[in-house]
Amino acid sequence: MYAQMVDTGVKAVKTLADMSPEEQAFQRRIDADVKIEPKEWVPEAYRKTLIRQISQHAHSEIVGMLPEGNWITRAPTLKRKAILMAKVQDEGGHGLYLYSAAETLGVSRDQMVDDLHAGRAKYSSIFNYPTLTWADIGTIGWLVDGAAIMNQIPLCRCSYGPYARAMVRICKEESFHQRQGYDIVMTLARGTDEQRTMAQDSLNRWWWPSLMMFGPPDAESVHSAQSAAWRIKILSNDELRQRFVDQTAPQADYLGLTIPDADLKWNAERGHYDFGAIDWNEFHNVIKGNGPCNRDRMRARVKAWEDGAWVREAAMAHAEKRAMGASAKAA
Amino acid sequence: MKNEWPLWEIFIRSQHGLAHRHVGSLHAPDAEMAIKNARDVYTRRNEGVSIWAVRSADVVASAPGDKEPLFEPANSKVYRHPTFFPMPDEVKHL
Amino acid sequence: MTASIPATRNEALFQYLLRLADSPLVLAQRLGEWIGHGPALEEDIAQANVGLDLLGQARLWLGLAGEVEARYALAGRDEDQLAFLRDSADFRNLLLVEQPNGSFADTAARQFLFDAWHVLLLSELSRSGDARIAGIAAKAAKEATYHIERSADWVIRLGDGTDESHMRMQAAIDALWTYTGEMFTPDAIELELIDAGVAADVRSLAEPWRRHVHAVFEEATLTAPAEAFMQQGGKRGVHTEHLGHLLAEMQVLQRSYQGAHW
Numbered sequence: 001m002y003a004q005m006v007d008t009g010v011k012a013v014k015t016l017a018d019m020s021p022e023e024q025a026f027q028r029r030i031d032a033d034v035k036i037e038p039k040e041w042v043p044e045a046y047r048k049t050l051i052r053q054i055s056q057h058a059h060s061e062i063v064g065m066l067p068e069g070n071w072i073t074r075a076p077t078l079k080r081k082a083i084l085m086a087k088v089q090d091e092g093g094h095g096l097y098l099y100s101a102a103e104t105l106g107v108s109r110d111q112m113v114d115d116l117h118a119g120r121a122k123y124s125s126i127f128n129y130p131t132l133t134w135a136d137i138g139t140i141g142w143l144v145d146g147a148a149i150m151n152q153i154p155l156c157r158c159s160y161g162p163y164a165r166a167m168v169r170i171c172k173e174e175s176f177h178q179r180q181g182y183d184i185v186m187t188l189a190r191g192t193d194e195q196r197t198m199a200q201d202s203l204n205r206w207w208w209p210s211l212m213m214f215g216p217p218d219a220e221s222v223h224s225a226q227s228a229a230w231r232i233k234i235l236s237n238d239e240l241r242q243r244f245v246d247q248t249a250p251q252a253d254y255l256g257l258t259i260p261d262a263d264l265k266w267n268a269e270r271g272h273y274d275f276g277a278i279d280w281n282e283f284h285n286v287i288k289g290n291g292p293c294n295r296d297r298m299r300a301r302v303k304a305w306e307d308g309a310w311v312r313e314a315a316m317a318h319a320e321k322r323a324m325g326a327s328a329k330a331a
Numbered sequence: 332m333k334n335e336w337p338l339w340e341i342f343i344r345s346q347h348g349l350a351h352r353h354v355g356s357l358h359a360p361d362a363e364m365a366i367k368n369a370r371d372v373y374t375r376r377n378e379g380v381s382i383w384a385v386r387s388a389d390v391v392a393s394a395p396g397d398k399e400p401l402f403e404p405a406n407s408k409v410y411r412h413p414t415f416f417p418m419p420d421e422v423k424h425l
Numbered sequence: 426m427t428a429s430i431p432a433t434r435n436e437a438l439f440q441y442l443l444r445l446a447d448s449p450l451v452l453a454q455r456l457g458e459w460i461g462h463g464p465a466l467e468e469d470i471a472q473a474n475v476g477l478d479l480l481g482q483a484r485l486w487l488g489l490a491g492e493v494e495a496r497y498a499l500a501g502r503d504e505d506q507l508a509f510l511r512d513s514a515d516f517r518n519l520l521l522v523e524q525p526n527g528s529f530a531d532t533a534a535r536q537f538l539f540d541a542w543h544v545l546l547l548s549e550l551s552r553s554g555d556a557r558i559a560g561i562a563a564k565a566a567k568e569a570t571y572h573i574e575r576s577a578d579w580v581i582r583l584g585d586g587t588d589e590s591h592m593r594m595q596a597a598i599d600a601l602w603t604y605t606g607e608m609f610t611p612d613a614i615e616l617e618l619i620d621a622g623v624a625a626d627v628r629s630l631a632e633p634w635r636r637h638v639h640a641v642f643e644e645a646t647l648t649a650p651a652e653a654f655m656q657q658g659g660k661r662g663v664h665t666e667h668l669g670h671l672l673a674e675m676q677v678l679q680r681s682y683q684g685a686h687w
Contacts, residue, residue, distance in 0.1 A: 336465070357467055363578065364582075367471070367574070367575060368467040368470075368471060371471040372470050372471075
């Protein structure tokens with residue numbers, strides 16, 4: 001659950017010679033692997049990029065609660081229901097840690113939520129796909145959380161302290177997510193014919209969107225160089241994507257499921273799997289708002305927010321009454 | 332923004348801990364709910380945990396560059412542990 | 426239809442355990458609907474915790490029910506068979522908990538009225554003559570203590586918040602009040618087990634519940650409705666129309682894929 005195509009607002013990466021003394025000192029600390037902490041001076045572009053990246057990551061967690069939340073009431077056993085509730089709750093918690101990290105950079109949570117609802121802020125493309133069967137809950141844990149973990153582990157070393165620490169906490173909770181997903185798919189793959197078909201159908205629908213999670217190819221990723229220099233992007237899109245395919249293909253083999261890519265083949269020379277061409281038109285369409293669920297996701301989040309306005313307002317009104325009462329007593 | 336709940340910094344001392352550690356922040360309308368929310372968000376309701384909640388606006392900090400405390404690991408229900416789902420040995424990277 | 430008194434003590438015990446299990450189970454299902462749609466992120470997380478606690482309690486009660494069933498039937502059903510393969514006529518939850526979520530006020534009112542009763546019930550049950558029941562109840566009572574604090578907090582904040590929140594809370598309480606009488610009305614099964622020192626006498630919970638609820642209402646500037654007609658039926662399996670839909674959704678996979686393992 002993370003950020004794609006984060007705009008750094010920077011045209012070209014500066015060399016140390018081109019930087020102001022302040023920027024040089026800042027860059028040297030990053031290069032020396034020293035963590036940047038809240039309230040320290042940072043280049044404005046770094047601050048803005050981090051806000052964008054962390055908030056996009058947070059939004060992804062929150063929106064990501066919806067496709068999985070969709071199956072809480074229909075989970076097929078009480079144990080699976082409890083596990084799914086805990087997982088979705090974790091995602092809410094992850095969003096919260098990330099919003100908190102972003103708030104140390106001088107933006108408020110309400111402002112970030114407003115940006116999301118107004119369409120100014122993005123969230124991961126993957127959550128614009130529907131969960132049509134129980135198997136999708138397994139596949140999401142296996143593939144989507146799997147992809148997220150690949151991205152998040154390196155970020156535990158990123159340059160911004162609060163973001164790195166949030167990643168550490170998130171990573172501790174995330175491996176349970178992936179395993180419970182694989183456990184679901186494994187149970188289906190070993191189940192009845194109908195269940196096996198359900199698992200294969202799910203993999204067919206989620207495989208390519210999962211590969212798209214890693215973002216466009218490196219050659220088209222204009223902002224990656226600056227993010228790498230700032231150590232807020234540790235591995236490139238293509239590197240992560242390749243690792244993901246290499247890890248996941250054997251996992252699918254083990255289950256007796258077929259990844260829907262006729263070109264997927266182990267290449268002994270490279271030491272990696274070769275895989276087929278991704279339909280980037282689909283990716284860009286989904287980012288643009290034309291995915292199957294974009295409208296529904298936003299509608300659900302906006303509704304929750306608007307329906308909750310009177311609740312938040314009432315809680316503040318009560319707090320103010322109490323504060324006034326307390327100061328009246330003290331007077 | 333209108334009606335935004337204030338931000339609180341949360342500090343937790345675990346049952347066997349010696350001191351409160353900063354674990355993060357959250358929004359709550361008042362102090363009581365900040366404590367309760369902190370229990371729900373940062374401890375998943377462990378017994379015997381001590382929680383401090385301070386309005387972020389009230390925190391006075393020394394100059395930047397000082398080290399921040401590390402996050403406490405969150406205790407969890409058994410099914411949250413990766414080891415609860417035994418994975419086949421042959422399958423890697425899980 | 427009135428329930429005939431079961432021939433054996435174990436049959437009565439089994440039926441009683443369903444009463445203990447089904448309310449937390451149905452309420453957990455209702456709370457599950459809220460996750461991802463609450464008024465604030467912190468609230469989503471908190472509500473999920475309550476839902477998970479209640480689901481956990483239901484599972485413990487259902488597990489024990491299955492064990493008891495095995496004592497007199499050919500086999501005891503497991504928690505999933507009991508949860509997913511009974512129809513609404515065999516569910517024994519309070520009518521209160523099957524009411525739809527509605528707005529946050531409706532949910533908060535439902536939760537508070539239930540929690541205020543549940544914490545008393547579990548406290549009483551932790552003194553049950555049946556050690557297994559007492560054990561489960563003692564653990565659940567700790568959770569219920571936290572739940573009632575939280576739900577009372579919301580009733581107070583919404584009751585004594587803005588004019589709008591006050592109006593919504595009062596309306597919610599007025600609408601749900603008719604379902605509260607059932608909480609204190611024992612049926613034949615309960616009466617038999619009360620005599621045996623196993624079940625809690627819910628009649629004795631009415632006064633402390635009323636006192637607690639009234640105290641919270643006062644702080645919340647809310648009023649308890651005047652004594653109203655009380656709906657009954659949950660313990661006989663005569664539910665409101667809401668339960669059928671809730672169960673249809675909950676049970677769909679188990680019903681559609683007979684015998685499959687999940």
